[in-house]
Each structure stands twice: as C-alpha cells, then as structure tokens.
Amino acid sequence: MMKHLLSTVCLSGALLLAACEATPPEDTPEDAFSCREFLADQNLPEPTGMYDVTQGSPEAQALLAKYTSFRLTTDLSALSEAECRMIPRLIAAAHEMDAVFWQQAYGDRDALLASIDDPALKRFAEINYGPWDRLDGNAPFVEGVGPKPPGANFYPKNMTKEEFEAAAEANPDLKSLYTVVVRDEDEQLRPVPYHEAYEPHMKAASEQLRAAAALAEEPGLKHYLELRSEALLNSDYQPSDFAWMDMKDNTLDVVIGPIETYEDQLFGYKASAEAYVLVKDREWSERLARYIQLLPMLQEGLPVPPAYKQETPGSESDLNAYDVIYYAGDCNAGSKTIAINLPNDEEVQLQKGTRRLQLKNAMRAKFDKILVPIADVLIAEDQRDHITFDAFFGNTMFHEVAHGLGIKNTLDGAGTVRQALREHASALEEGKADILGLYMVSKLKEAGELDVDLMDNYATFLAGIFRSVRFGASSAHGRANMIRFNFFKEMGAFERDADTGTYRVNFDKMTDAMNALSEKILRFQGDGDYEGVAAFVAKYAQVGPELQADLDRLAEAGIPVDIVFEQGLSVLGSE
Secondary structure, eight states, X not given: OOOOHHHHTTOSXXXXXXXXXXXXXXXXXXXXXXXXXXXXXXXXXXXXXXXXXXXXXXXXXXXXXXXXXXXXXXXGGGSOHHHXXXXXXXXXXXXXXXXXXXXXXXXXXXXXXXXXXXHHHHHHHHHXXXXXXXXXXXXXXXXXXXXXXXXXXXXXXXXXXXXXXXXXXXXXXXXXXXXXXXXXXXXXXXXXXXXXXXXXXXXXXXXXXXXHXXXXXXXHHHHHHHHHHHHHHHOOOHHHHHHHXXXXXXXXXXXXXXXXXTTOOSSSOOOOEEEEEEEEOHHHHHHHGGGGGGHHHHHHTOSSOGGGGOSOOOTTOEEXXXXXXXXXXXXXXXXXXXXXXXXXXXXXXXXXXXXXXXXHHHHHHHIIIIIHHHHHHHBOGGGGGGOOHHHHHHHHHHHHHHTTSSOSBOTTSSOBHHHHHGGGHHHHHHHHHHHHHXXXXXXXXXXXXXXXXXHHHHHHHHHHHHHHHTTOTTSHHHHHHHHHHHHHHHTTSEEEETTTTEEEEOHHHHHHHHHHHHHHHXXXXXXXXXXXXXXXXXXXXXXXXXXXXXXXXXXXXXXXXXXXXXOSHHHHHHO
C-alpha cells in the first residue's frame, strides 16, 4: 500500500513542474527522424472551426464565449519513430468517429452547417454537434429548430417508449448498445447494427486502425488495434475491450468506438461514437497505478449493508496519466472529459476491472482557466487557499477509481444496474463516482495512506460542483452535480454568506453528507429502483433561483464554462 499520495506522485509545488515538464532531448544528428516535422508534412483534413468568427453576430459570439481555447500538444520526443508514424492513422480513424457521432446526435452535418450564415454560430454548431446548446439544457440556437429528441438520432422520431418496450420483448437486439432502431416497410421497429448503419465510416476507421496496428511495436497495442479494427466491422467489442485491459507497456494509446450512453436520454441504451488519441506519461503512471491495490479494502468499508458491496473490484485495473492529442465525437461535444474510466462492459469490469486514464493536460487547462476564477467569485475568501491543483487532480483521479466500487448488477438478479435505471443510470453513476471519490480520499487519509489536507479536497470539491453544474441538465455530469449541490445544501455541508454571495465548507457536515449520499446512491443502484431514482432526480436535479443567480455572476465575470480544443497534425507539427 502506498502512503502520501501527493508527495509520491509529485503533485505539489515545484515537484509538480519537475514531474510534468518534458526532459529536453539530447542533441541528435541533422538527418535524425523528427516527429514534429513528420506530422507537419502529413496531408490530413484540418480540424473543424476554420471560420472567421469575429464576423459573427454579437449574440453568436456571446455563445462562443462560453468556451475558452486550449492547444492539445505533448512531448513528442517520448515517442518512437513507429509510434509517431501511427499518429496520423489514429487521428484519421478518430475523424471517422466524428462523422458517425454527427449522424447519431443530429443527422446531416453538412446540410446543417450550410444552412447557417453566421460564422460564429456555425462554429458553435460544430462544438455542439448540432443546433442545440449542450450547456443550456439542449436549448435550440438555430431558428426553426425544435427541441432535441431525447433519443437523439438513435430511434424513429415518432416512436413512443411503450411501443419500443413492447417490440423489445420480442426482439432484445433493439436494446443493444450497438444498434440503431429504424422502421421497416411495415412500420415495425427493427434494429440495424452500427457496422451496417454507418458502414462507410466504420470501414474507413477499421482500415486506419489496421494500418496503425501494422506499425505498432508493442504486442499488446498491436493486438488491441487488430481486434478493435474487427469490432468496427462486426459490432462485437468485448474481445477488444479485454485486449485493451491487457495492454501494459504501450506509450501511445487510442480509445475508439461506440462507448458512452449519455447521448441517449430516452433510455440510455445506445452507445455513441468517440475517440481519444493519447500519449502516456510513464513517470506519473508508474506511481499512480499502485493505488488500484487499495480497491478491495475500500469496497469493504462502503457505508452500506454487505449485500450492496458483495462484488469484488477487478484487480487488474490500471491508473495512468496521459496527455490527450486528439478528441473526436461524443467526448468532444460540449463539455470535455478530463478523465476516463473504461471499459463500460460489466463482464469485463468484474473479470479485469477498468483502466482509469487521467488526462492531465486537459485537466490543468480546466483548473487554471475555469476552476480558480470560479473560486475567486464563489468561495469564501479565507478558504480560497484550499483550492489547489493537487486536490483537483486527486478528486478527479479518485472519481475514476470510484467507478469500480459499489455494485454492477442488481440484487434481485434481474440484470445490470445500467439496464434497470435506464436513462437515469449515467447521471447516478457519475454522482456515485464523485461522492465515492471524496469518500476514498477521506478513508485513505484516515487509514494513513494519504498525506493530504482534507479541507483542500473538500473546498476544491465544492468549487468543482459549481464548475460542473454549469454543464447543464443535458449532461449526466451536470445533473449529478445539481443533485449533490442540493443534497449537500439540505444537510448543511456548506453555507452561503448573503452579504458576499460566497460559500463556505462546513467540514463536519460535509463528511456526514458525503456518507449519507453515498449510501443512498449505492442502495438505489443495488435495488435497481427506477421509480425511486426518477423521484430523487426530479427533486434534486434542479437549479434554484439563488444558485442560478450565482451562476449568472460567473458568466458576468467572463468566466468560461468549458474548453474547446485546437488540435490535429497542424497543431502537433507546429510545436
């Protein structure tokens, strides 16, 4: 077991900089391979966003101001020549996932963009993968566009829930993560596998992954890429999920395919296409990974009866740190992910665990550009020193680890928690991970396994609620944070100073609220209590007038809600 997380992973002060900064490369011959020059010479489509947004209307520019730009780069000297040559292939594959997600989220991307004259509004549509503002409850921002269908573009627009459920009794494939639901000639509901529905893009992505696999030097990465290439053509992703879990020694990584179910807010059944291209920070990863060994101890200590913690977390989980060099599809829509916990397949999780990927360059951007400015407005002045990147990194890291705690299958044996809770499953799972991540920090501190100031984690956690609530009701993370804010407020975990409009953590009551919410969520999941969760969400996933006024102050202060990326080969090649 590891002690002193923050000192061990070099997350404080000068040690953070020492751990994160790239080691300068040694002098090399003039004819030596240059990854930067190689990438700059590649001919791939430029990323989206190539518009003169300064020519847009003030209203459209105000929408764009919700985002602040950040360049996705990394230390390319950490890569071998073969790994560098794989990058264009992986980005090209990711580009295909972008096209698939456009179809899933909206439909005809080119037709939508051609219908928008305002260049700033056109760019905003690209960021949102459609004409609905993901940071404003999916409110339409293009004239003549109605509400966003809860089922996005996964189901027929005129389909009812009752019709679907009746049809699914006879054809369970309608509920598959990897099928689109359409009407046949007789108007009956029919599932179409993703590899058929999106065949051109899946085939193109598969070819790029196979080409990348041919270049891969590390056997585990080569095997994963080959299997993932096949999965895109047959919609059988489990073998490649197992292969991804078995990779240990690769520096370059890619997460690609239909993965998360956030976009399907009708049932939460359908997985959306996305991709990340990643470069591992080996020094950080070697230190962080050892914390996975603490999962069984933490599972045993969860504040619920034994039945709700009877599952044993997978022991082969990884905890690693990465720089992201490309986002595409679902993970690039609206608010951006700063940590990954995958795979979602419950069978893989129970056998192998999961891999937790901390995306440290994107994480640092959100801390510096968003969280600190929020704290300067909404956190009590004498508690602002407790807002630290160490705590932000730790809270985010343990959020991902906490996805492995609790229970994946309902106690009545009826199926998975995800199936039982349907459209509420994602928000509740994100809420679980948030609160159990904080629980883990406190328990590890109590056990002498972490040398941290819990007040840093608590205060940073509170500031983080304000950051994530701004993602809106259309985001699972946003709903999870609304629930937590209102639940914590009800239990007195923080108090608001009416004169200054700032919030102060009440340490003891924060701990009580943390334990109470942990128990409630874990019971909901174990019981598969759909009706109970629906009522809980209806009660707590609301932004009250006082909180909305405080969030409006953040907008008035010009604090962005989230980040948008400058990315691609031109960015990597220009560094």
